[in-house]
Amino acid sequence: MLKTKLSTLVTLVTLAVLVLFGYLFLRDLQGPSLSFSADGKELGQKIGPRKEITVIAADTSGVRSVEVSVRRGDKTLELYEKQFEGSPRSVEYAFTLEDAKLPEGGFTLIVTAHDASLAGFNKGNSTTREIQLAMDNKQPRIVVETYPPAVHRGGSALIVYTASEALTKTGVYVDSVFFPAFEQKDNTYACLFAFPESISAAEYFPQIYAQDTAGNITESRLIVNAVNKNYPGDKVKITDTFLSKKAEELKKIVPYKETSLEQYLEANGVIRKQNDLLIRDICIKSATAKPKWEGDFKILPRSAVKAQFGDRRTYYLNDKEIDKQVHLGYDFASVARAEVPAGNDGTVVFADYNGIYGNLVILEHGLGLNSIYSHLTDFRVKAGDTVKKGQIIGTTGTTGLAVGDHVHFGVYVGGVAVQPKEWIDPKWVRNNISVRLSKAR
Numbered sequence: 001m002l003k004t005k006l007s008t009l010v011t012l013v014t015l016a017v018l019v020l021f022g023y024l025f026l027r028d029l030q031g032p033s034l035s036f037s038a039d040g041k042e043l044g045q046k047i048g049p050r051k052e053i054t055v056i057a058a059d060t061s062g063v064r065s066v067e068v069s070v071r072r073g074d075k076t077l078e079l080y081e082k083q084f085e086g087s088p089r090s091v092e093y094a095f096t097l098e099d100a101k102l103p104e105g106g107f108t109l110i111v112t113a114h115d116a117s118l119a120g121f122n123k124g125n126s127t128t129r130e131i132q133l134a135m136d137n138k139q140p141r142i143v144v145e146t147y148p149p150a151v152h153r154g155g156s157a158l159i160v161y162t163a164s165e166a167l168t169k170t171g172v173y174v175d176s177v178f179f180p181a182f183e184q185k186d187n188t189y190a191c192l193f194a195f196p197e198s199i200s201a202a203e204y205f206p207q208i209y210a211q212d213t214a215g216n217i218t219e220s221r222l223i224v225n226a227v228n229k230n231y232p233g234d235k236v237k238i239t240d241t242f243l244s245k246k247a248e249e250l251k252k253i254v255p256y257k258e259t260s261l262e263q264y265l266e267a268n269g270v271i272r273k274q275n276d277l278l279i280r281d282i283c284i285k286s287a288t289a290k291p292k293w294e295g296d297f298k299i300l301p302r303s304a305v306k307a308q309f310g311d312r313r314t315y316y317l318n319d320k321e322i323d324k325q326v327h328l329g330y331d332f333a334s335v336a337r338a339e340v341p342a343g344n345d346g347t348v349v350f351a352d353y354n355g356i357y358g359n360l361v362i363l364e365h366g367l368g369l370n371s372i373y374s375h376l377t378d379f380r381v382k383a384g385d386t387v388k389k390g391q392i393i394g395t396t397g398t399t400g401l402a403v404g405d406h407v408h409f410g411v412y413v414g415g416v417a418v419q420p421k422e423w424i425d426p427k428w429v430r431n432n433i434s435v436r437l438s439k440a441r
């Protein structure tokens, strides 16, 4: 009796163990899912040695490892074996094929991922994917068709160039600032870039940059005739009358500071930076490939220049120095509430209040060129409108931190403020821009 009971128990336990093992072994019979990407997209056919490939593997039992090898002819080279601690449910593993030192031409990329299940006597299930790729070791070749005659500190320049193959990213770098080039109808690339007023000729080393679809990069020094310029100082006198006149607007811009002076200093420093970043952001994001402007930029008619681009301003309150800033545009004043014309053909990409700039219109003219009109009393256009050169976009005023009624006119290249003097000069625009672009249009 007891024996029978015991044997039943043993049978049951054995069965339970078998079921458990069966469950553990059989519940997951599939290897991880596997996909590849480069630059967040599907892998293209051509791949360069420096292009990053990302393997995305996922499995309900967790991913234990990813192995990468390459095969060329009958030779297989094991490149990487990556173990994932804790076997997460999904992993991303990025690598390049630089170490494989593959010659030009076809090869097979082999990736195997193991899951963390007990299947295969604790080796896990695996998935292997093979993809046929072609190694492309060649850097794109750039031929610059037209160089600028000279680039002045604070000024703009245009280059037009051709490339030996299709490019995914190209333009000019000045330090870490990237000025994108735009492909034109005739397959040339046109790039507007700046010589920022904040650096001197000794620090100015523009680099031309091109990346092909395989991820190969060409970077070379762009030799230009860089002309230095010293920007003069300018005194800006702030009075108590001005602060009390601006009390309401200052409170609107800086509600978290107590006195008008504290509000003014915060607005002129911290808020100015935020406002400038917004302008930069809008300029960069709004850029389109086709040049929309024709010739030089129109300015406020019958006006006087009240302040210049690049002025090193020192601010005084009752003869006491309180702040320093750089003025990034031209101030034009005429009669109060004078009608402000669009400098050139373009698209309105911003028509709203922007802190110290007050009511601000930003136009986009193509190739990363923008113009701005600030301190306006009112708007005659809205974002999305197409405007023609000379079309009235608003009226002058004192919104923002303006002292007297005027329009602050600024020109931006790739989001960097540049000397408007060049863009309002017909001769400069013709010699530096129009004749060089005419081929591309």
Ligand SMILES: [Zn+2]
Residues within 6 Å of the ligand: 307, 327, 329, 330, 331, 407, 408, 409
């Ligand atoms: Zn101004």
